[in-house]
Amino acid sequence: MRAFVVTVPASESELAADVLWSLGAAAIEERDAPTDSTLVELVTVLGDDELALTASAESFPTRWRWHVAELDESVMDSWRAHAVPSWIASDLVVVPAWTSFDTETRPGLTVVRIDPGAAFGLGDHPTTIASLRAMRAVQWPGASILDVGCGSGVLGIVAALGGAPSVVAVDISQAAIEATADNAKRNHVDAVLDARRTPATELDGPFDIVVANILAPVLISLAPDLRRLTAPGGVLVVSGLLRRRDDHVLAALEPMHLVEQHDTQGWTALTLRH
Ligand SMILES: C[S@@+](CC[C@H](N)C(=O)[O-])C[C@H]1O[C@@H](n2cnc3c(N)ncnc32)[C@H](O)[C@@H]1O
CATH class of the missing domain: 3.40.50.150 (Vaccinia Virus protein VP39)
Structure with a gap:
């Protein structure tokens, strides 16, 4: 699998992560840039369409740099161990499909089990x-x-x-x-x-x-x-x-x-x- 890596000033990492989420990132790993301590790298997978992905990158501010790299899949999957249910309302919860969730005590609750795979949306x-x-x-x-x-x-x-x-x-x-x-x-x-x-x-x-x-x-x-x-x-x-x-x-x-x-x-x- 290929990773899309965006290098941004550390002060803009949150903004850049928001943009990547909105573009369809399934998971984002932030790490220090190897060459400059004021920069961070956001490593992500953005679906499987490299052309669409790089076209989206055209809209990034010019101070953000990006490149495509080979991905260490075990690193990108590490977020799965920390995934927790998301309560949308008192009667609706979205549960990571690979975790256990006890529904017996809550009548009327809608439980949605989602595995995003390589797509956006837990x-x-x-x-x-x-x-x-x-x-x-x-x-x-x-x-x-x-x-x-x-x-x-x-x-x-x-x-x-x-x-x-x-x-x-x-x-x-x-x-x-x-x-x-x-x-x-x-x-x-x-x-x-x-x-x-x-x-x-x-x-x-x-x-x-x-x-x-x-x-x-x-x-x-x-x-x-x-x-x-x-x-x-x-x-x-x-x-x-x-x-x-x-x-x-x-x-x-x-x-x-x-x-x-x-x-x-x-x-x-x-x-x-x-
Ligand atoms: C922010 S995610 C939303 C996913 C899900 N609907 C949710 O709410 O959690 C945006 C999705 O839009 C898709 N997308 C981007 N441009 C699109 C287009 N022109 N037509 C259809 N889908 C598009 C991306 O591949 C991504 O899966």
Whole structure:
């Protein structure tokens, strides 16, 4: 497996990590840069599409340097030993599939078991948490769902467990499609969840609820399709956005308008309607 390594000033490591998460990093390891103590290296795997990955890097500030390297897989998997359940609400928890979790004492609790594999999404990133809360706040019985940028599939799987009769989950990464299909089976919703690598431009809609947790520049380029794919009486939830840096995304999605906002740890999910 190949690693994507970004070298940044130590003071910007958090910002760079946020950008990498939003681009679809499944795990990030931070280490000192070998040559300069003021720099750190963020080592990550960003799906399996090196061209898409390096195209994303074009938007990095020029002071950030990046390169592709061979990966020590045992290092990248070390995060698995520390993974813990993420409580999204008092009735919803996302559990790392390889850990044990006792559900017997909690009737009414929805437990989602996720293994992200090489894709993004253990359910613990603030944008995922904000997206899940925003989506659940608007989901109604019978609503069809589209998850654009599905990563490990957690958003679509929660929607299906919440009663959605049909869920389409798409991503540009093959690793994400594989992880989503595996996780749908694991959570017994594979009969209603269809995971595919179809680009948003080629999807037929509309869907009652569209969710897209992707970095802002991607949301802006996808805006015409996100609008088209959201049914007239439907709802669009977008995340992957830092709070107070959402103006460009809102402008790109006009004339859809903001009806609700869910903030989590400096990140936000926006809920829009036509
Ligand atoms: C931040 S992750 C979100 C994963 C998951 N939906 C979640 O909320 O945890 C963003 C995902 O969007 C995918 N992605 C990036 N650009 C895309 C595009 N143009 N179309 C579809 N998916 C895209 C990435 O491969 C990545 O899996």
